[in-house]
Amino acid sequence: MNKENAMNAMKRLVGILVLMAVGSSLPAQAALKVLACEPEWAALVQELAGDKVSVYSATTALQDVHHIEARPSLIARARNADLVVCTGSELEVGWLPLLLRQSGNARIQPGAPGYLEASQFVPRLEIPKMLDRSLGDIHPAGNPHIHLDPHNIGKVAQVLRDRLAQLDPANAELYRTRTATFIARWDAAIRRWEVEAAPLKGLSMVVYHKNMAYLNAWLGLREAGSLEPKPGVPPTTAHLADLVARMQTAPAKVIVYTAYNNPKAAEFLSSRTRIPAVMLPYTVGGSDAAKDLFGLFDDTLARLLAVLK
Numbered sequence: 001m002n003k004e005n006a007m008n009a010m011k012r013l014v015g016i017l018v019l020m021a022v023g024s025s026l027p028a029q030a031a032l033k034v035l036a037c038e039p040e041w042a043a044l045v046q047e048l049a050g051d052k053v054s055v056y057s058a059t060t061a062l063q064d065v066h067h068i069e070a071r072p073s074l075i076a077r078a079r080n081a082d083l084v085v086c087t088g089s090e091l092e093v094g095w096l097p098l099l100l101r102q103s104g105n106a107r108i109q110p111g112a113p114g115y116l117e118a119s120q121f122v123p124r125l126e127i128p129k130m131l132d133r134s135l136g137d138i139h140p141a142g143n144p145h146i147h148l149d150p151h152n153i154g155k156v157a158q159v160l161r162d163r164l165a166q167l168d169p170a171n172a173e174l175y176r177t178r179t180a181t182f183i184a185r186w187d188a189a190i191r192r193w194e195v196e197a198a199p200l201k202g203l204s205m206v207v208y209h210k211n212m213a214y215l216n217a218w219l220g221l222r223e224a225g226s227l228e229p230k231p232g233v234p235p236t237t238a239h240l241a242d243l244v245a246r247m248q249t250a251p252a253k254v255i256v257y258t259a260y261n262n263p264k265a266a267e268f269l270s271s272r273t274r275i276p277a278v279m280l281p282y283t284v285g286g287s288d289a290a291k292d293l294f295g296l297f298d299d300t301l302a303r304l305l306a307v308l309k
């Protein structure tokens with residue numbers, strides 16, 4: 001290496017070192033740390049806040065949110081979180097109270113600004129008149145699976161915008177602008193989905209778990225039965241035999257299950273009745289196409305419309 005080359009190499013090295021020093025001295029980009037209980041709320045936070053937050057979802061589309069463990073890595077996330085966004089209505093009753101307690105983080109306890117329960121801000125379906133947990137019902141506060149009616153997502157977005165602005169006033173204007181942009185795009189998408197889904201009206205479906213109630217109410221679909229004999233109780237041979245008999249006299253158009261369900265019961269019923277079984281993504285990440293909230297609804301409708309072809 002001659003003298004000139006050595007000098008150039010030295011200059012480049014100094015340049016790299018200067019860049020590294022600048023990079024490490026910059027303040028952290030993300031102002032808020034958000035822990036979402038479900039992928040749909042993590043996706044919504046990301047839409048409204050962009051790079052002003054770092055958001056982590058406690059669960060994935062491949063997990064049944066009713067049954068999660070408050071594992072140490074989640075407790076560590078909760079300890080540092082500025083905001084926790086969950087569905088509520090007892091969907092996470094098996095693990096969230098423990099997670100919040102173990103976190104020792106006063107800012108995210110129920111009642112604090114850093115705690116947001118999405119289902120409190122939408123009209124809930126299937127609120128039981130009488131509660132009997134011995135029947136295995138895990139929806140005692142009404143059906144908590146609210147996000148498959150996109151109007152509910154729009155309602156939660158407005159609450160979330162205000163909460164982000166309250167917790168991080170320096171970026172309040174950005175949250176307002178981004179939310180307005182999101183809601184305009186979302187409302188346009190809802191109008192498009194409602195036109196596309198018109199042929200689905202009246203479609204009868206057998207569900208796996210009662211997690212399609214809001215989708216059905218939105219689009220006028222009918223639930224003809226569920227593979228679980230009661231919400232939260234796994235399919236039994238006797239219940240499946242009963243469903244086979246019922247489907248022979250009054251067949252549903254489709255059997256749906258979600259990315260986190262074992263497909264066996266749906267496939268069994270499908271093989272006995274020749275009713276197609278269709279996997280729906282249920283939430284963001286539940287299929288390749290459900291990359292974000294828009295993709296979730298695009299893909300859900302595409303999969304249901306394919307049944308009619």
Ligand SMILES: [Zn+2]
Binds near residue numbers: 144231
């Ligand atoms: Zn449920």
